[in-house]
Amino acid sequence: MYTRKVLAKSRKTRPLALVAYKTACERIFQVWFLVSAGGTYWYLFGKPSPFSLESVRPPGPLELDREKGSKILKQGECMRILYLFRLQEREISLENLDAIVIGSGMTAAATLAKESAGVPPKQSSSVINFCCCTTTSVERVTVKKDQEDVEVQAPVIISNCGVFNTFQKLLPAHIQTKPEIQKRVNMMRPGRGCLLVFSGFDATQEELGINSTNTWLFNSNDMDAMLVLKQKNKLVFQEVCTPLSNAYYLGSHLGSMCSAEQNLERFQAEAIARNCCDTPVKNLFLSGQDVFSSGIAGALHGGLLCASTVLKHIVYIDLLMLKKKLKRKKASGADEQVKKRL
Template sequence: MARDMSDKEILKMELDQLKKEVSTARTPVTANCAETISFVEGLAPNDPLIKGVPDDKNPYKGDKGGSWLVIWAGGTYWYLFGKPSPFSLESVRPPGPREYDQKKRDKVIKQGFSLDKVPQNLDVIVIGSGIGGLTVGATLAKAGKKVLVLEQHDQAGGCCHTYIEKGFEFDVGLHYIGQLHENSLLRISFDQISEGQLEFQQLNQHFDTIYIGTGDEKREYTIFSGKTDMKAHLMKQFPDDTEAIETFFKIMKISAKKTHYLATLKLIPQWVSLFLLKSGIADLFSPVFRLSGTGATEFVNTLTTNKDLHVIFSYLFYGVPPKDSSILINSLLIHHYKRGAYYPKGGASEIAFHIIRTIQKYGGNCLVRAPVSQILVNDKGAAYGVKVRKGQEEVNIHAPVVISNCGIFTTFQKLLPPEIRVKPDIQERLDMMKHGRGSFLVFSGFEGTQEELGLESTNFWLFKNNDMDKSMDDFFALGKEEAPDNIPMMFITMPSAKDPEAKKRHPGKSCMTILTMVNYEWFEEWKDTTVRKRGDEYYNYKMRFANNLFDWACTLFPKIKDKLVFQDVATPLTNMHYLGAQRGAMYSSEHNLDRFHAEAVARNRCNTPVKNLYISGQDVFSNGIAGALHGGLLCASTVLDHIVYIDLLLLKKKLKRTKARELAQLAKKKLQ
């Protein structure tokens, strides 16, 4: 869809076409890869682009035809299947007993940096231990690479880490994950990088509640998981908008089934991707290339005038108003939970704990308190290692491949040598992105069980009105002093109510995390102060936000006010210190509409203008835990020059066949 398209009739025409294409959408990832790879190796013999070419000049005709076809087929097969897979069913074992001993856990997730812990003959250095860094690290380790992951914080995991204070354990970034049902691609991915050691608890079918308005004007809507239940339940709540909901769910289906086309743009040569897009050939494969560049508000305006339903279609906020966000991303976020919402048993830190052990199993390591100060680049423009600050000194560590999982701005603006940062191709990549909004979190601990306090595993999304575009624009335009008293939306999650083992680890205690988005500039004056020593003005200012958010939460959970015994607040400056998040943006670079136009997707890839330097995580494709994990898989595919998704899909088919055989044998026994 054209970037400047605004005509509603044209939008409706496009929408009608999308509806037709839903029923005819085809091709799994493997077929798509074969089709796109054919453009690398050569056009297919019957392609219309070469019809009419004289036989003596057509390599597919005459005596040469057979040999060219064999070379093309052989090259395609080798590219897709000729390299050993890092994944196998045999590497997955039954989950072991949960490790509750914090000292033993700390030896894995809090192993401090020293030179004697650095493996010899490194193949890969990964900067940052968020899920994107750990995913690419574990995948490369299983492919035979010796990997070192370096983390600036004192605990590995990035947004997947938890912290314990006064007997309360809080998740800082992982609140729930979707698409972890049996034999899903994401579940298989987690099983492979943890070798089967991660277990997930499925949350209640009613996983989200949305409140719009305040006081007597407050409306409540509930979101249910389930292949058919999600849509049916929403239609019950909006009986006059069933057609709009039906169409939106068709868009969700297209987005979910065809997003791999966008990912493929990053895996094939860039000139091929751009040729497919600019020529219009890509649009013949799928409408997903137009959807990715279509604004959410612009699109839903063609479906319904119901502003409450507009909120439902975009309620999973990540700092970007719906008018500036992609309908593809917003619909993907909702579809993500269609088959259920899940939470890691044992807490979010289980993810880092088990993936690091996979990296260690294959000769690698993950070390914390290891801030990288610079990426080493030789006179030929190739990365060959990093400098790590150790006290007052800097230590050089060498490896032929360097992967950054700390965001494109930190990587290009802070870690590259000054003479490399200013190069036009580096600036061009930076110009494609904008800084994301800062995150603000309130961590509250209560004496009492979830039953006593009325807490539940369901998440709550609160909006003061149903015009998300206006309320977000107005809020972010406020000055520093006005902002704390005019917060338009927030998210509430209760990790202690989600993890069935929380009662064993922290009996008699409950906790809640509240999140909203803020401007970094409101806190910027304290950027040069030290964490936990920023002064009374800073404390009083952040508590104005925290108190307003907590009071709003108390309107839903009145019992918590008198049971509050601990409270901690994280501002964008906190996120910068502990997470290494540039300007406190936990979702990394802004996920705006410009970023998701198909051509921008094709250009924003894992490899960088610096040879041997790669990018992983949320800045590669999309936000959240699943988005960052896929960023890691895309990065591993790029480094290995091998599409690991094909290996995952082959495992998925094997598991499906195994399950079918087991069911057949079970049915046979019942008949005997």
Template sequence: MWLLAFLVWFLSWAGGMYWYLCGRPSPFSEDCVKPAGPMELNQKKRDKLLKQGEWMMSLSMHWLIYQKSKMPLKRLHYVGQLHENSLFKIIFDQITEGQLEFAELDQHFDTVVIGTGKETREYTICSGKTEMEEHLKKQFPDDTEAIEEFFKIMKLSARKTPYLAALKLIPEWLALFLVRSGLANLYSSAFQLLSMNATDLVEKLTSNKDLQVIFAYYFYGTPPRDSSSLINALMLHHFKRGAYYPKGGASEIPYHITKVIQKYGGNVLVRAPVSQILVDSQGAAYGVAVKKGKEEIEVRAPVVISNCGIFNTFKRLLPPEIQVKPEIQKRLDMVRPGKGSLLLFSGFDGTAEELGISAVSRWVFKNNDMDAMLVLMQFFFYHIEGFSVSKILGKEEAPENIPMMFVTFPSPKDPMSQIRHPGKSCMTILTMVNYEWFEEWKDTPVKRRGADYVEYKNRFAKHLFDWACVLYPKLREKLVFQDVATPLTNNFYLGSYRGAIYSTDHNLDRYHMDIMAKNRCETPVKNLYVSGQDMFSCGIIGALHGGLMCASRVLGRMVYIDLLVLKKKLKKRKALELAALTEKKLQ
């Protein structure tokens, strides 16, 4: 009897897998990727594609993407894990048909600067499967065991990350059973790392405060004491096999994706802000209301996917009577707003050689206590468990006392930069700030917020630029342009809730396993799904994971499996091509 039951189960499982893998067409294809064509350098032609607003034609499309700002573009500093036949390389090739090219940066891609004046220490970060670890050991010879252990944790985190995604893709009741029964923790230590704070982890590994900074230097607004050790380990591991930058700049990403969207019957519209998600009397989403000038146009659709974040989706776009529903409030209570950011953009009349700059980015810290620095910048709703702080930066003292910054030069990273903009260079500086410092101007019109707002944000700009000039003395004399983006700027152009470019806060509460299982792409509103950074983690790869998980739910199939099958096919094809080439050489 048991044997018969097992046989029936096995045949059902095998039949289901065969139907899944062979009975339905995969959304991905080996043949869609073609050799990259010549780069389009004509800005008018690029704008024609990237800045479309042709409404009557677009409303008849099979699917649409609406964008509030003038261009469907997100800032990108660099991205990792794009080596040959990596999963992310395959994904980018699929969604751009191989037309998006990336330039690999030099092995030394980051420098961590700690301290000021004579107390300044610099540590270089190099990519490489084994070189990253060995290079750190040379700089911290007394902490080789700590570095070895941290790299083991990095490797474990990367290998077991699919389990975290699985929590959001398997049925919720099953995910919660695995979490609450303790079976998930027994199955993999990755789940324990997920809920362990980064400070506790690094303090167990080493007492060297500088090395502790290295283990957690990718700041995204959450103090290490309140962030997940697994997510922090993934941040560094992401660049272990190299750092990459899109040839032609970040705008190449939406440019080529938009082409593929149009090829398959869709379109991307800019200057088309969604004002409301339409919900019928049965509580199901059936489209969106989109602003066209002073009018609002209803666009109906069987499925609505929101990529503008949980807070924007649930607190701004849903009808008021839906927002107050308990199930919506429960989803909002799972997360809290992320920290705002301020960016300084500078343009220079000079090449990288003339300015003394390179593609290497610098993460700069005034001291080696990241928890204290980030807590110093917290506001009233940020409470760091077990951490006491005697001082919080006030609005007036903040501009001259920012404790950390990220300095990067996009132009030296892009091999097309001097072709498109000969003799010019640019720099971006990013730091984290409180939204509350700028809140008094939130209702003023963009570019007309008043002299006091301009004066206030320029105080940040001066401090950050002066600090950068200590590292790069030749910048000041070649400066020709400067602009500052505050949390209000991010909110207006990117729709970032409270100006948080990394979306909801990436704190330990968000990565509690119970919350991970519940915070999924489906929403309490039928036919409405959420995607992006709020589903997994921050950055372009975190958003990409959010998109893949959302696609899996909407399509009713695990697109990750499709990608892994494709990865295996491509690896086999590559091996056959190399074998054929070797045989030809031997003849």
């Protein structure tokens, strides 16, 4: 009797197992078919990639001279000041612009420029000290020129100033009070401020006994003992930065290190879906850390997401294809070197 019951149960479970197996195979085939069809459509009818192998160049040489290094570090700020000077003198044409980038949105600006002209912009910031003039959509930006306002028009406005600065300071008051704007702002909390200490030493890191790394975990709260300098006589410069410094020099909201707080609420599924590069204001897009995550990598991905939204083209696929091309090129170069040695 026991053997018959076991055989009967096994006969009943076999059809269920076969059905589950067939269902899994069908789903795998559907996913494979969709990926293949999408890839084929992308290859045949997709937009041309804004990236190319010609844009990739090896890193420049390490500059150890202080004066030359200072010039390189100040180059971006000099470009920004030079651009404003030209804007004030009206030496450049402000008409027929494709996009206006507010803030240091270099990733989005470079990707858009590569898509249109093939040459990335040299300026790290296109427009500074502005306010948006809008009713239902953004079409122009007003820039302060001495005591008068200069309107700069473009079909696309990209803000890399953060959610709070964009929605609470740059938009007109009657737009800020709209429910959809307030709902977007209330999704996030302002980031936290901190105290920064910048120290300069006339010595190498080997002489100082420090490693070039970020330390995020501490096994003690005795920071004085952990940060004591082994070569205090090598200290030649030190400056302290407070949240007030960030607010004054960087224009950060409430002097925070990052515009929005990196808490668990921000990375919930609904918050991620709602916190996109599109905004309730037509033709206004967000870029940078607030649409992805904090840090350099987060700002980079925020720029790529913004460029994909503006272009209506997933640039991540182009980057993946570029990565494969670079790998093949590197492999072929290595093979050629091996052949030469032989």
